[in-house]
Amino acid sequence: MQDPEPAARAALRRSAIIYTLLLAADVIVLAYIVAGSASGGAYVTLTIVGLVGLLLAYHVYQHARDLGSVLAESEGVVTRKWTRADLIIAMQSHYVTVGRTVFRLRPEEYIHIDEGMYVKVVHFPNTLNVVSIHEVLGGRRDEPK
Numbered sequence: 001m002q003d004p005e006p007a008a009r010a011a012l013r014r015s016a017i018i019y020t021l022l023l024a025a026d027v028i029v030l031a032y033i034v035a036g037s038a039s040g041g042a043y044v045t046l047t048i049v050g051l052v053g054l055l056l057a058y059h060v061y062q063h064a065r066d067l068g069s070v071l072a073e074s075e076g077v078v079t080r081k082w083t084r085a086d087l088i089i090a091m092q093s094h095y096v097t098v099g100r101t102v103f104r105l106r107p108e109e110y111i112h113i114d115e116g117m118y119v120k121v122v123h124f125p126n127t128l129n130v131v132s133i134h135e136v137l138g139g140r141r142d143e144p145k
Contacts (some may be wrong), residue, residue, distance in 0.1 A: 007073065008131040012124060016063035023060050026053040038098040071131055074098055074121045081115050096133075102131050 094110035
């Protein structure tokens with residue numbers, strides 16, 4: 001079995017590039033609004049675009065921190081497992097809750113995990129992007145559900 005870390009780091013770099021490009025587009029729109037004449041509608045647009053820019057900057061920062069970070073490990077009981085469509089219907093995403101942390105999984109990992117399993121999750125510490133998840137046999141199952 002091949003090491004999943006290089007593929008996870010490549011996906012992290014890809015996400016960081018996408019968020020950086022979106023942040024750059026947001027900054028260009030902000031500069032355009034500020035350079036134009038300010039009216040009542042411009043202040044509302046400036047506020048909305050500025051808030052979106054702050055959220056994008058936060059994501060870029062978190063991804064940049066994870067690019068050179070050491071992987072983290074979390075263990076615990078899967079207390080919840082669910083699927084939902086992100087971006088309306090464009091993308092189906094799979095999630096699990098381990099302890100009090102929500103992790104997004106790839107479909108091939110999601111089908112092997114069930115609620116109540118004691119699992120070990122290897123992930124990036126800031127973005128919580130999952131590198132691997134697997135059941136720990138004989139693990140502690142006395143955690144509250």
